[in-house]
Amino acid sequence: MNITAGTLKIEVDQNVSTITFQHPSHNSMPLSQLHQLRDAILKEGSNRASKIIVLQSAGDRTFCAGANFQELASITTIEKATEFFMGFAQVILAIRDCQKLVVGRVQGKAVGGGVGLLAATDYCLATRRAEMRLSELSIGIGPYVIEPAITRKVGKAGFTSLALNPGSWKTSQWGVEHGLYQMCFDDIEAMDQFLTEYLQTMVTYSSEALTKMKALLWEGSENWSFLLEERANNSAQLLLTGHAQNLIRKLVSTD
Template identity: 45%
Template sequence: MNANGSIQTVINNKIAVITFSHPASNSFPSNQLKALTEEINSLSDNDEVTIVVLQSEGTGAFCAGASFDELLAVSDLETGKQFFSGFANVINAMRTCKKIIVGRIHGKAVGGGVGLASACDYAFATETASIKLSEIAIGIGPFVIEPAVSRKMGKSATAEMSLLPTEWKSAQWAFEHKLYAQLFANDAEMDTALDKFTAQLAGYNPEALYEMKKVLWEGTENWGQLLYERAGISGKLVLSDFTREALNAFKKS
């Protein structure tokens, strides 16, 4: 695994599989967020692609969210806003992508990882794919990803996760609250179903799929502004003494 993380895409039979990786539990520093945004935007305009699958490398966590090291390095408001805008950029790229995006969630997702799963149009998961929104515990909040999470799961589920930031919610709970469309006992069963599902989707009319995608995301047109306003909130809070102390404590634990 690349020490700085990587974004790799393989295209086969009109299905593009994006695999992201990072040695720190597949977390996202700014360069990774930028690379993923650019890749999704590129695939959106690729006529050789009908379906996009988003997955992460390995058998551990699906995604641990934001890079703690980079959060600790934030020293001014503009840098903080720019960092959290990275997640805003990815979610907006997924939202406006002309292709249906299918998530493959094989393990735990925290914070921004839950946001990525929520921004998928359809998600497969295994029983190990528990979720947690831990942001309040470190003095910030899931502000940038909240619109995506609430759109998929509802405000009540988002509140339940956000206000219990140290508690894991099971994959079954996430399935019952509509984050995951299908849930499987293990990776092998998930991959068999995922391959069948994406192969079938890839054979449909791309224009019809794109029109369906637009329908699915109706009412989110303001996210181009909203998510960046939310990034500003997080960027301000990450500079607080509470957050600095909490991040350092988390890092030492």
């Protein structure tokens, strides 16, 4: 199966590194793009020309549809399945480890792993279109790898509300009330205007102070490298069941 590749762009301007990912299938993530995103975050974390990172996707409707179903449907071994789910784990860990604050810019809907990505950012802005849901149970797996990142923001009760209602969308206002989003705006233009002003202020702050703040925000995640690997294996085992494979193939055939 030929998996369509996405694109990833890095721009550095006025001490801000902006990482933009794009995929024609609703900004879903194949493994190759997850690896590119991981590497870009770590690279910009070491880039002395910038003090803060912005994570965003292209387009105006969907932030990230999570895992690329076309690639999920092509996986037939436990090794490949584990590697795929570790792709999301490695992006989350890269955000944790990069030592720079990562600001999320969420212009549209997020599903599954996309919710995990925005939850992993340190500060997140959204528009009213930025609804979210965790669809994993509906396709025979579960949001195990991304759970720690989401629970870190919304608590176990908030995660439960998301995970056990896989067919229901949570509003952007719900995201604000539960700590996934720091602010929500009526449209992209208003969000971007605030983001520009916010970043202009943030880059004037001490790099050392920002780095220490980053470490403080991630306290308690020291065991995540082991935990997320364990969770990826759990997801991989479920992905290879006949139940999950049938559901995913049906989705791919109707996409």
